[in-house]
Amino acid sequence: MTPSVLAGLVGATLVGLGLYGLILHPHPLRKLLAFNLMGSGVFLVFGIVARRGAAAGFRFDPVPQAMVITGIVVAFAASALAVALILRLSEESSRVTLDPEAWTKPNGGDAK
Amino acid sequence: MDQTQWRGRKVTAELGTTTPGGYLLVLAILLPLAGIILSFTPGGRNAERATLYSTPFGFALACAIAFHVGQAGKPIVYAIGGLPPPLGIALRADGISAVMLIAAAVIVTAAAFYARTKFATPDGIRETRSALTFWIMLQAIWAALTIIFVGGDLFNLYVALEILTFAAVPLVCIDGRAETLAAALRYLLFALFGSISYLLGVALFYGAHGTLDISLLAQRVQATPVVWTAAALMTAGLLAKTALFPVHLWLPPAHANAPAAASAVLSGLVVKGSFFLTLRLWFYVLPALPTDNIAAILGWLGSAAVIVGSIVALRQARLKLLIAYSTVAQIGYLFLVFPLAAGAHAWSAIGWSAGLMQVLAHAFAKAAMFFSAGLLAEALGHDQIARLGGAARALPLTFLTIALGGLSLMGLPPSGGFSAKWLMLQASIASGQWLWTLPILAGSLLAAGYVYRILAPALSDGEVSLELPPKRSHEMIALALTTIAIALGFAPQTFFDFLEIGHPVAAGLP
Amino acid sequence: MSLLPYLDIGLALLVVVVAVWTIAARDLFTSVVGYVAYGLLLAFVWIRLYAPDVALTEAAVGGGVTGVLLITAGKRLGALKNVAPEAQPGLAFRLLTGVLAALVAGALGAVILMLPDPPPSLAPEAAAAADGAGAGLGNPITAVLMSYRSFDTMLEKMVLILAVVGVWSVGTDKAWGGAPAPFRRPKPYAPMVFLAQMLAPVGVLIGIHIFWTGANAPGGAFQGGALLAAMWMVTMMARLAEPPRIDAQWLRLALVAGPAVFLIAGLAGEVVAGSFFAYPPALAKPIILFIEAFMLLSIAAALPMLVAGPPSERVDQ
Numbered sequence: 001m002t003p004s005v006l007a008g009l010v011g012a013t014l015v016g017l018g019l020y021g022l023i024l025h026p027h028p029l030r031k032l033l034a035f036n037l038m039g040s041g042v043f044l045v046f047g048i049v050a051r052r053g054a055a056a057g058f059r060f061d062p063v064p065q066a067m068v069i070t071g072i073v074v075a076f077a078a079s080a081l082a083v084a085l086i087l088r089l090s091e092e093s094s095r096v097t098l099d100p101e102a103w104t105k106p107n108g109g110d111a112k
Numbered sequence: 113m114d115q116t117q118w119r120g121r122k123v124t125a126e127l128g129t130t131t132p133g134g135y136l137l138v139l140a141i142l143l144p145l146a147g148i149i150l151s152f153t154p155g156g157r158n159a160e161r162a163t164l165y166s167t168p169f170g171f172a173l174a175c176a177i178a179f180h181v182g183q184a185g186k187p188i189v190y191a192i193g194g195l196p197p198p199l200g201i202a203l204r205a206d207g208i209s210a211v212m213l214i215a216a217a218v219i220v221t222a223a224a225f226y227a228r229t230k231f232a233t234p235d236g237i238r239e240t241r242s243a244l245t246f247w248i249m250l251q252a253i254w255a256a257l258t259i260i261f262v263g264g265d266l267f268n269l270y271v272a273l274e275i276l277t278f279a280a281v282p283l284v285c286i287d288g289r290a291e292t293l294a295a296a297l298r299y300l301l302f303a304l305f306g307s308i309s310y311l312l313g314v315a316l317f318y319g320a321h322g323t324l325d326i327s328l329l330a331q332r333v334q335a336t337p338v339v340w341t342a343a344a345l346m347t348a349g350l351l352a353k354t355a356l357f358p359v360h361l362w363l364p365p366a367h368a369n370a371p372a373a374a375s376a377v378l379s380g381l382v383v384k385g386s387f388f389l390t391l392r393l394w395f396y397v398l399p400a401l402p403t404d405n406i407a408a409i410l411g412w413l414g415s416a417a418v419i420v421g422s423i424v425a426l427r428q429a430r431l432k433l434l435i436a437y438s439t440v441a442q443i444g445y446l447f448l449v450f451p452l453a454a455g456a457h458a459w460s461a462i463g464w465s466a467g468l469m470q471v472l473a474h475a476f477a478k479a480a481m482f483f484s485a486g487l488l489a490e491a492l493g494h495d496q497i498a499r500l501g502g503a504a505r506a507l508p509l510t511f512l513t514i515a516l517g518g519l520s521l522m523g524l525p526p527s528g529g530f531s532a533k534w535l536m537l538q539a540s541i542a543s544g545q546w547l548w549t550l551p552i553l554a555g556s557l558l559a560a561g562y563v564y565r566i567l568a569p570a571l572s573d574g575e576v577s578l579e580l581p582p583k584r585s586h587e588m589i590a591l592a593l594t595t596i597a598i599a600l601g602f603a604p605q606t607f608f609d610f611l612e613i614g615h616p617v618a619a620g621l622p
Numbered sequence: 623m624s625l626l627p628y629l630d631i632g633l634a635l636l637v638v639v640v641a642v643w644t645i646a647a648r649d650l651f652t653s654v655v656g657y658v659a660y661g662l663l664l665a666f667v668w669i670r671l672y673a674p675d676v677a678l679t680e681a682a683v684g685g686g687v688t689g690v691l692l693i694t695a696g697k698r699l700g701a702l703k704n705v706a707p708e709a710q711p712g713l714a715f716r717l718l719t720g721v722l723a724a725l726v727a728g729a730l731g732a733v734i735l736m737l738p739d740p741p742p743s744l745a746p747e748a749a750a751a752a753d754g755a756g757a758g759l760g761n762p763i764t765a766v767l768m769s770y771r772s773f774d775t776m777l778e779k780m781v782l783i784l785a786v787v788g789v790w791s792v793g794t795d796k797a798w799g800g801a802p803a804p805f806r807r808p809k810p811y812a813p814m815v816f817l818a819q820m821l822a823p824v825g826v827l828i829g830i831h832i833f834w835t836g837a838n839a840p841g842g843a844f845q846g847g848a849l850l851a852a853m854w855m856v857t858m859m860a861r862l863a864e865p866p867r868i869d870a871q872w873l874r875l876a877l878v879a880g881p882a883v884f885l886i887a888g889l890a891g892e893v894v895a896g897s898f899f900a901y902p903p904a905l906a907k908p909i910i911l912f913i914e915a916f917m918l919l920s921i922a923a924a925l926p927m928l929v930a931g932p933p934s935e936r937v938d939q
Contacts, residue, residue, distance in 0.1 A: 006630055007667055008734040008735075011734070012727045012730040012731035013727055013731070014637075014638075014641055017641050019723045019726055019727075020645060023723075024715070025645075027650065029696070029699065033644060033654065034645060037657070037660070040661075040680075042308055042311050045734065046315045046318075048671065049315060049319040049741070051671045053742070053744070054745065056748075058745045060672045062744075062748050062765070062766045063744045063766050063770075063771070064315070065675060065676050065763050066774075068673075068676050068679075070774055070775065071311065072680060073778060073921075074274050074781055076684070077782055077785035078278070078304055079688055079691060080785055080928035080929065081788045082297065082300055083691055083692070084931055085281075085285065086297065087931065092290040092293060093290035148780065148783065149878050152783060153874050153875060155874065191897070192772075192897070192898060192899050193769065194897035195751070195755050199755075238869070241790070241791060241795050242791075245787060245790075248784070248787050249784070249787070252780075259777070267771075268773065268774055271778060274781055275781055275784060278784040286791065288792075293792075319734075321742055322743055323744070336736070337732070
């Protein structure tokens with residue numbers, strides 16, 4: 001089992017794990033963590049594509065690796081934005097929840 | 113520099129080499145980006161100035177691009193850095209790109225002028241949070257949409273999608289209330305899931321075919337499990353970003369609680385960006401594959417969105433939430449383009465025109481509706497539908513705008529919305545897919561229901577007191593947009609022929 | 623007999639175990655610590671994939687700076703003390719999500735095993751272009767980032783600016799223009815101060831070195847910038863420096879320097895080299911290094927500002 005295949009399967013596992021956490025965890029910060037896990041799994045898939053693309057005297061295909069570097073920075077920026085929103089939300093209200101029911105005012109929701 | 117020196121394989125001329133007028137594509141992208149830098153560095157009122165001064169230039173660039181595309185009769189291309197794909201990145205503008213660029217320019221300009229009063233920096237203060245944020249994010253949305261409409265490389269488009277998300281999310285929570293912060297956070301998480309799913313698909317495409325250029329991929333794709341999985345992942349991500357049923361939950365609170373100018377751009381343009389990429393994926397990258405089943409699934413989801421969105425809209429107490437759910441419903445119509453324009457049949461062009469017409473008509477009508485809702489909320493101090501009795505007499509222009517916009521949403525003639533739905537019905541019948549006529553007609557009926565819900569109390573007897581009379585210029589902006597939505601109903605055949613420029617099946621490309 | 627396959631399998635298992643631990647952990651802090659450990663382990667996986675540039679970036683940004691961000695977030699959330707416990711999802715929902723996740727992971731794994739052989743690659747094109755558009759750079763990844771796909775990199779610099787504005791926009795109106803809250807308690811923590819005084823200068827030198835050698839060896843502006851950013855954060859954590867006011871002109875200039883220079887160079891390319899974002903062949907490498915230097919500055923400025931958060935009225939917490 002070459003490192004590429006192994007890393008690819010690890011990447012697939014991480015994507016599944018991250019998706020599980022993203023959907024399941026109620027707290028937004030845990031969702032963010034799960035998203036980062038999923039993201040790193042996706043980057044691993046890029047990585048094995050790069051490793052498999054070894055040719056012409058290179059040990060790897062540089063294009064997917066460059067994409068991963070871009071992706072890591074973008075994922076970090078996204079995490080920073082999410083964290084800022086989460087912290088501000090917890091300052092503004094007593095609950096940090098994404099539950100839509102929490103924000104339904106008595107006279108502002110559905111016309112029941 | 114001779115490009116053939118480093119091209120490993122022969123690339124068809126029209127795929128990767130720069131054509132006359134291609135430089136306009138780069139300028140169109142760089143204009144708002146330069147605006148952001150000029151807004152951010154000095155700060156203060158420069159943000160507003162940069163946006164407002166750049167709008168005529170952006171509009172001119174969009175028109176120039178449309179002119180070149182129309183003249184050439186085929187897409188204009190620019191290979192960035194002079195390096196063609198697969199190693200370099202290409203930009204491509206075809207008929208639908210040009211039309212969307214113009215629409216984006218008009219709506220962004222309208223939003224910019226509409227928002228001048230609300231997001232102006234008051235005298236005596238150097239810089240405010242909401243002003244700097246609004247103007248920078250508006251330009252960023254414009255830049256991102258431009259890249260989405262002319263981008264030819266899937267990873268480039270991923271970065272554009274991220275820019276779009278990062279720009280739209282702060283606009284949702286710009287007023288700082290807990291409610292909008294939660295809506296913004298939910299939007300962000302859905303959007304991030306969408307981006308990462310899209311990116312995973314991109315990885316698989318590259319792993320399978322060694323390129324991310326849309327035209328090159330179209331030549332190389334085959335119906336393998338890798339390609340299907342990649343397509344499914346990218347589509348799932350894009351659907352989450354477009355808020356198609358059943359992943360639409362983030363949209364209504366986000367769009368309804370944002371400021372009116374932001375809601376107009378969010379509902380009118382931002383969701384169309386990810387939809388546009390779904391079109392690019394299925395009609396430009398994957399037409400060689402047997403896509404009938406997927407097209408049907410997308411059509412079913414779209415139909416469900418039309419029905420569910422309209423029904424929930426009927427039950428809303430707040431005007432802005434009603435309009436937001438109407439967006440969910442109208443987005444459903446967009447996905448009927450997949451079964452109706454698939455393949456190389458005689459009716460495919462009709463379905464294609466229908467889909468684009470729906471995009472444009474909805475963009476203008478919905479932007480106008482949100483502007484009107486904003487005017488209404490400011491003038492009356494609330495947006496409760498139950499308390500709108502007699503408001504039409506107090507705000508005649510605003511309600512005229514809402515009525516005309518409603519006309520387009522319902523699909524009554526003459527309007528762009530009618531044109532779109534009429535073409536969809538034609539395509540359904542011509543293709544033998546009679547089933548799609550049901551959601552189209554039912555959606556129109558339900559839309560009539562919720563438009564009636566807004567207009568009936570407003571036109572009835574009653575007295576409302578205006579807290580603040582609306583500014584005439586704002587009302588005119590909203591009215592202008594809704595007039596465009598109506599005028600689209602009179603689009604000549606040349607308009608529909610223009611939309612076909614670059615459409616792969618029409619052009620005979622694989 | 624080589625140990626390497628066993629080490630590889632061991633590393634893979636370890637990564638998965640730590641990832642599972644991160645997801646399954648009961649409380650937030652454990653989860654965050656798990657994630658940081660996971661990030662560092664991943665760097666090893668990247669080394670095994672012959673991706674030292676990515677390993678550097680993953681360790682610095684993915685593990686390091688993201689870790690600081692998440693730990694700071696967890697701390698501030700804990701300090702706010704008004705996070706009500708949420709309802710844990712029911713068993714049926716867990717099962718359903720688990721099945722979905724397993725399906726996705728399974729499909730992805732299967733498809734990865736089905737990737738074509740021989741694998742398509744742009745390495746030959748990159749090698750052929752190395753002396754032309756590649757500006758003779760010894761590091762092909764830098765060539766991709768700064769030449770072949772420079773447009774992506776320029777856009778990504780704009781992403782950073784937008785993220786900074788987005789983070790700042792979440793603050794209150796009253797606090798606008800001020801500085802973000804300090805990183806730590808007012809009382810300087812002696813070991814931290816010592817670490818900062820020792821580490822920061824060395825780290826800055828190493829960061830600049832990593833940027834400079836990135837032209838021909840693993841490294842570049844991103845990795846160097848992340849290290850410089852970390853050094854600035856360490857100094858702020860030791861209270862040797864404070865987060866700057868967000869309306870400070872030098873800060874704004876530092877943040878836009880990268881994208882602005884990139885944009886100007888890109889525009890100039892049309893005049894000087896025949897195409898936007900092209901480089902004149904003789905001057906390509908110096909121009910690239912020039913742009914990267916400003917990118918280094920912008921990344922080093924942006925990352926700490928993203929961690930510092932929005933402007934705050936609190937002077938000392």
